[in-house]
Amino acid sequence: MKHYNIPIFLPELACPFQCSYCNQSKISGQLCLPQVDEIKSLIERNIQTFPQIERKVEIAFFGGNFTGLPAKTQISYLDIAEEFVQKGLVQGIRLSTRPDYIDVSKLELLKKYSVKTIELGAQSLDDEVLSLSGRGHTSQDVFDAAGLILNHGFRLGLQMMIGLPGDAFEKARATANKIIAAGAHETRIYPCLVIKDTQLEKLYQQGSYTALSLNQAVEWTSELLNLFELGGVRVIRIGLHPSEELNGSGLIAGPYHPSFKELVMTSLWRKLFEKESNWPKTRKMKIHVNPKEINFAVGYMATNRKWLTGNGLYATFVGDKELKERNYYITSC
């Protein structure tokens, strides 16, 4: 069963805060809340692009602050999404929102619909980082909202950002551990970027904020990914989707890379190869990995293969469906 999301981006219009790094219109390339008709045709267009069998489709309201929208708007969006669920064309609805916009009455409204997953932009669970980033809520707000969401029977997603003002690797690691402890089912890891026309851009131009380097962001993310995997939290996204704005003048600074996830996975595989001590004496070998991992094991731009070759190790990568995640074995040839 393959999972597909139909993403519907809601810009920050519903959001009374202005997080220092946020300019949703630059990230999503969209300024106005979509009309119900636009959402309907977007869903219809997307559905046709998915395979007809072995699929699980969810309508995903991303971006701004869903539960901060007027109830009337939430209902109009949920009504249209629910129509597709009732027709059996999609299997559920998911949405993202702010932790301080969750309460019992908001959850009871969502419970009337086929909302399965609620994602909170936790970003950091360090109160100093939250305050310096202008988030307008505390870590306790996240824990309270997470508990309510779980108690109401929703799946919980807690997104995190790395490299926010005041952040450090130890704080990011503590955030990941708290996300695991809070009972999240899934997470996303986004490196903080300096986007045009944001408070962070001013801080960056004044020299008060330094973005993570690409290398730092890759290393931090690979460590966090290991932690989440051990903690049983699914990492459903690493890095922002490429957009025209991010590829163009909207990005001022920061560790953006269109293949960020590949870089992270490449780094994880490289570390495994660096630790490997049982290379075959022939120096020519097959490295067996799960087929989904082959590209990552070979590395972005074949960097891992080149690294092996540079160390006199001549590897062919072979798929083995029985292997899980980054398990592998080597045979000589």
Ligand code: SF4
């Ligand atoms: S809460 Fe979300 S939408 Fe609102 S300003 Fe912050 S990042 Fe942007």
